[in-house]
Amino acid sequence: xxxxxxxxxxxxxxxxxxDDALAEAYDRRAPNLLADHAYRLAQAFSRFYAACxxxxxxxxxxxxxxxxxxxxxxxxxxxxxxxxxxxxxRM
Numbered sequence: 001x002x003x004x005x006x007x008x009x010x011x012x013x014x015x016x017x018x019d020d021a022l023a024e025a026y027d028r029r030a031p032n033l034l035a036d037h038a039y040r041l042a043q044a045f046s047r048f049y050a051a052c053x054x055x056x057x058x059x060x061x062x063x064x065x066x067x068x069x070x071x072x073x074x075x076x077x078x079x080x081x082x083x084x085x086x087x088x089x090r091m
Contacts, residue, residue, distance in 0.1 A: 001071070002064040007048040011068060014041045018075055022082070031083055038079035045072050 003009050014037070021037035024030075054065040077087050 001067050002060065004061065004064075005048075005052050007044070007051040008065075008068060010044050011041075011048050011072060014044050015071060015075060018079075034079055035083055038076055038083075041072060041076060041079075045069070045076075 001008075001012070003012055018037065021034055025033040025037075048068075052065055054062065054069060057065055080087050
């Protein structure tokens with residue numbers, strides 16, 4: 001994954017913050033902290049998607065953005081699973 005745009009950087013930082021959000025939610029017995037993290041991640045992805053087109057991009061940029069989107073999907077699915085929720089198949 002290559003970081004070329006501020007929206008990509010924001011996503012990378014939020015992905016990195018998952019462990020801290022999970023640990024804090026567990027320590028404080030406050031699952032809403034994990035839900036807040038997932039919400040911020042979804043918002044950041046929406047901004048990224050608007051600012052950085054994935055399919056029109058070419059070459060390594062496209063591959064990088066697809067990998068980033070896949071990582072976001074996995075982290076959101078994991079967050080929802082830990083909260084006892086299921087992710088919709090399509091939106």
